Amino acid sequence: MGKRITGSILILALLLTLCSCKSTQTEMPPRELIIGVVAKCANTEYWMSVRSGMEAAAKKSDCRVLFFAPNSEEDAEAQEKLASSLIRRRVDVLAVSPIDAVNEPAYLREARKLGIPVISYDSAFESGEIAYIGIDNQLAGYQMAANLAKRLDYQGEIGIVSGEQDQMCHRERVEGIKRYIETVPGMKISYIESGYSGAKMSGEKVSELRRDYPGVKGLVVTSAVTALGIIESSEAAGLRIVTIDVQEDVLYALKNKQIIGLVAQSGYDIGYKTINYARALKTGQVKEKNVIIEAEFLTAENVEDYLEKHTQ
Amino acid sequence: MRSIRSKVLVSILLIAVITASGITVIFYVKSAATIEENYIASNQQQNRQIIESLDQAMQEVYHVLVEASCDEAIKAKIKEYTTEKEDKTLAEMVGLLQSYNERDTAISSFHLIIPDEQVLVTSEAYPKYKKVIERRSIQALIKETENQAGPLLLNNLISGRRPHLAFVEPINDNGTVGYLCANIEERYLYYNYISEMRNDTIKEVMLLDQKNEVITTGDDRQGEALTKTVKVMEGKFKDSGAGSQDVSIDEETIYFYSRAPFSRCALYLSVDRETVLGDLTELRLYYAGILVISLIVASILASYLARLIYRPVQNLTSTVKHVSEGELSTRAQVISRDEMGDLAAEFNQMLNQIELLIKELIEKERLKKDAELEALQYQVTPHFMYNTLNSIKYAALIKGERELADLIESFVELLQASISKKGAFLTVSEEVHILQNYVRLQEFRSNTTIKTVYNIEPAASNCLIPRLILQPIVENAILHGIDIKKGNGLILISAVVSGERLEIEIKDNGRGMSKEQIRTLLNSKVKKTKGFTAVGIPNVRDRLELYYGEKSQLRYVSDDRGTTVMIYLPAAYDEKE
Numbered sequence: 001m002g003k004r005i006t007g008s009i010l011i012l013a014l015l016l017t018l019c020s021c022k023s024t025q026t027e028m029p030p031r032e033l034i035i036g037v038v039a040k041c042a043n044t045e046y047w048m049s050v051r052s053g054m055e056a057a058a059k060k061s062d063c064r065v066l067f068f069a070p071n072s073e074e075d076a077e078a079q080e081k082l083a084s085s086l087i088r089r090r091v092d093v094l095a096v097s098p099i100d101a102v103n104e105p106a107y108l109r110e111a112r113k114l115g116i117p118v119i120s121y122d123s124a125f126e127s128g129e130i131a132y133i134g135i136d137n138q139l140a141g142y143q144m145a146a147n148l149a150k151r152l153d154y155q156g157e158i159g160i161v162s163g164e165q166d167q168m169c170h171r172e173r174v175e176g177i178k179r180y181i182e183t184v185p186g187m188k189i190s191y192i193e194s195g196y197s198g199a200k201m202s203g204e205k206v207s208e209l210r211r212d213y214p215g216v217k218g219l220v221v222t223s224a225v226t227a228l229g230i231i232e233s234s235e236a237a238g239l240r241i242v243t244i245d246v247q248e249d250v251l252y253a254l255k256n257k258q259i260i261g262l263v264a265q266s267g268y269d270i271g272y273k274t275i276n277y278a279r280a281l282k283t284g285q286v287k288e289k290n291v292i293i294e295a296e297f298l299t300a301e302n303v304e305d306y307l308e309k310h311t312q
Numbered sequence: 313m314r315s316i317r318s319k320v321l322v323s324i325l326l327i328a329v330i331t332a333s334g335i336t337v338i339f340y341v342k343s344a345a346t347i348e349e350n351y352i353a354s355n356q357q358q359n360r361q362i363i364e365s366l367d368q369a370m371q372e373v374y375h376v377l378v379e380a381s382c383d384e385a386i387k388a389k390i391k392e393y394t395t396e397k398e399d400k401t402l403a404e405m406v407g408l409l410q411s412y413n414e415r416d417t418a419i420s421s422f423h424l425i426i427p428d429e430q431v432l433v434t435s436e437a438y439p440k441y442k443k444v445i446e447r448r449s450i451q452a453l454i455k456e457t458e459n460q461a462g463p464l465l466l467n468n469l470i471s472g473r474r475p476h477l478a479f480v481e482p483i484n485d486n487g488t489v490g491y492l493c494a495n496i497e498e499r500y501l502y503y504n505y506i507s508e509m510r511n512d513t514i515k516e517v518m519l520l521d522q523k524n525e526v527i528t529t530g531d532d533r534q535g536e537a538l539t540k541t542v543k544v545m546e547g548k549f550k551d552s553g554a555g556s557q558d559v560s561i562d563e564e565t566i567y568f569y570s571r572a573p574f575s576r577c578a579l580y581l582s583v584d585r586e587t588v589l590g591d592l593t594e595l596r597l598y599y600a601g602i603l604v605i606s607l608i609v610a611s612i613l614a615s616y617l618a619r620l621i622y623r624p625v626q627n628l629t630s631t632v633k634h635v636s637e638g639e640l641s642t643r644a645q646v647i648s649r650d651e652m653g654d655l656a657a658e659f660n661q662m663l664n665q666i667e668l669l670i671k672e673l674i675e676k677e678r679l680k681k682d683a684e685l686e687a688l689q690y691q692v693t694p695h696f697m698y699n700t701l702n703s704i705k706y707a708a709l710i711k712g713e714r715e716l717a718d719l720i721e722s723f724v725e726l727l728q729a730s731i732s733k734k735g736a737f738l739t740v741s742e743e744v745h746i747l748q749n750y751v752r753l754q755e756f757r758s759n760t761t762i763k764t765v766y767n768i769e770p771a772a773s774n775c776l777i778p779r780l781i782l783q784p785i786v787e788n789a790i791l792h793g794i795d796i797k798k799g800n801g802l803i804l805i806s807a808v809v810s811g812e813r814l815e816i817e818i819k820d821n822g823r824g825m826s827k828e829q830i831r832t833l834l835n836s837k838v839k840k841t842k843g844f845t846a847v848g849i850p851n852v853r854d855r856l857e858l859y860y861g862e863k864s865q866l867r868y869v870s871d872d873r874g875t876t877v878m879i880y881l882p883a884a885y886d887e888k889e
Contacts, residue, residue: 082378
């Protein structure tokens with residue numbers, strides 16, 4: 001009996017000791033997904049918020065984002081080089097906001113060759129073959145035109161200041177504006193000034209346009225940065241301006257009624273959903289080819305509510 | 313280990329030793345694992361930070377390089393030089409490259425190669441440009457970097473010094489017109505990312521490029537030693553890709569490996585496990601101290617508990633010993649209320665019972681002795697009387713008084729039987745002989761004839777019965793039963809063995825006894841009687857009870873035709889029975 005008890009105690013002690021001897025081989029987490037991102041630009045508030053959204057989503061889903069962007073939204077060559085470099089680095093997914101949406105860049109061919117999925121965000125490719133995550137830009141243009149028309153009592157001339165027409169987002173916004181204005185008999189588009197993708201329009205240029213088109217009472221600007229440049233100019237006084245993109249100074253301008261309307265395209269949301277989409281693509285969980293994000297239309301009346309909702 | 317106390321002590325100590333040792337071992341092993349895990353986690357964190365910082369720097373370098381490679385001014389200068397081939401243009405290119413060089417401290421220099429012209433322009437102070445670069449070297453560079461994402465270890469085209477890390481980007485202007493290299497010095501990488509990691513615990517530390525070529529190391533190892541280390545690393549982390557972080561542990565070493573997601577540079581280091589677990593030496597002593605203290609405390613407690621448990625046992629053992637030595641009055645002390653306490657109380661109760669039984673036994677024995685002594689006390693027949701009576705008997709024979717001589721002989725025999733010391737038991741035939749002598753003497757005394765019939769079975773004649781058990785009954789029959797004067801007195805004495813029982817019957821034809829008389833006779837106390845042997849019926853009754861208890865019976869049946877006395881007792885042929 002005594003021997004049996006002693007034996008049992010010894011076996012128990014041995015088991016306890018063995019149980020405590022955990023293997024020292026450390027288990028490593030699986031390799032994280034690397035998502036290469038090429039933006040149009042990195043140093044405006046909109047693109048910074050896109051990046052923030054991407055980093056937040058990546059942190060949440062254990063992804064790694066390699067974020068690159070040329071210095072300006074016009075530098076298509078640099079963007080292609082950066083995208084090519086990421087393809088050569090065999091990223092798991094490449095997300096691009098193409099500066100040149102018309103010509104098929106070399107990196108798309110390289111990506112196809114290597115089997116690397118490519119998605120577009122913020123701005124689509126013209127071909128429509130590549131998945132797109134962002135707002136409906138044509139709808140945004142339509143909304144901007146409709147709101148401007150309403151403020152002008154559906155009468156008179158308007159002008160459009162847009163980004164490069166090689167960029168689908170700007171092209172589609174312009175198309176949306178045109179589509180609406182065509183429905184209003186008392187209104188017409190007097191001019192379309194392109195090439196202002198995130199660039200500010202000079203005071204001289206504003207002055208020139210006011211002089212050349214004195215009947216223009218409203219302006220649709222397809223980039224918030226450009227719109228900010230215009231309202232800074234004294235020549236813009238009296239012009240009713242609507243624009244797009246959520247950024248702090250534009251919201252401030254809206255509150256101060258320097259602009260009359262804004263399509264609240266949230267860079268953060270686009271960035272966040274792009275990474276989620278990329279991850280879903282890699283894990284085979286994508287349900288729809290494109291992800292269209294809704295964008296509210298803000299005016300001085302509802303901007304406070306929007307801010308309250310999004311700063312909680 | 314015969315003592316319960318030592319068994320209890322050893323058991324408690326054994327349990328304490330096993331438990332304390334087990335817990336100590338578990339804690340030690342857990343602590344060692346925790347220290348190692350913490351070290352690994354901390355190192356991984358540090359490595360991750362280093363590799364991320366390096367990767368960030370590489371991204372910035374690459375960004376500047378891409379920007380420069382797209383610079384229209386540089387493209388224009390290349391075009392200009394290709395057309396005019398003036399050194400002035402090259403000097404202007406140097407200025408442009410230097411402005412980009414200043415953008416990032418990680419970039420040690422920019423090299424612009426114009427393959428068609430075999431010219432290399434630098435951002436360095438000297439040489440600013442080199443005009444005759446071997447076409448072969450340029451082709452080798454192009455081949456090496458084509459379709460490769462940098463940074464790569466490349467040979468310096470100017471000095472031919474040891475390879476340095478560089479990104480290469482083509483400059484496109486209606487075709488590739490040049491190649492721009494952003495160079496990063498090995499010393500920059502060493503001082504910014506490796507030197508801080510050199511400490512006593514780290515055995516090897518290396519920074520490698522994407523092809524696992526060593527960029528820089530934490531020591532001076534070169535050649536085969538370095539190749540061997542790289543092979544070890546490749547063997548251990550062959551499945552680890554870009555952006556991965558891995559750890560491998562063998563008996564002696566912990567290997568850390570981190571590969572950057574963008575530059576795909578790898579940081580590899582190995583650490584001596586013994587050094588990592590150096591802190592455990594102190595911990596080991598600490599645990600040993602705790603173990604020893606625990607064991608001392610356990611010993612003291614075990615001793616106290618063993619004493620506590622053993623005290624009632626010892627008390628009981630001591631009591632049993634005293635009792636076994638004859639001290640029946642000793643009682644165990646009831647110390648506790650547990651099973652041992654119950655045992656002590658029950659033991660005491662048992663002793664009380666034994667003592668009572670012994671007292672009763674002694675009392676019975678005393679009474680038996682008293683009865684025997686009483687029977688003997690009154691048989692004062694000194695030896696002198698035998699001799700004298702024998703002399704008288706022989707004198708009577710000489711004078712021809714045969715009858716008188718027989719009477720005297722009967723008397724002598726009766727006396728001898730009554731005072732004999734031969735034992736407490738006689739056979740039935742011996743008792744009958746005594747009866748015959750007695751009856752003869754009574755006949756002589758009363759000058760009459762008492763008819764006595766003996767009907768003794770042969771099986772019964774050898775049965776042992778207590779001495780003088782029948783005589784008082786016959787005496788009672790003669791003195792109080794039959795009427796001697798009438799001369800028709802009859803006494804029938806029979807003895808049979810029925811089974812294991814001896815049945816003796818003494819029957820007379822006397823006047824009989826009333827029931828009251830019988831009850832009085834049977835229940836009266838032993839006292840001196842006036843009979844021959846001074847042994848009365850109560851004495852017979854008591855002796856039967858003392859010798860045989862309930863196995864014996866003395867019964868009186870009487871009516872006006874006489875009295876029958878029945879004695880039943882076990883048929884015994886040996887006194888031991």
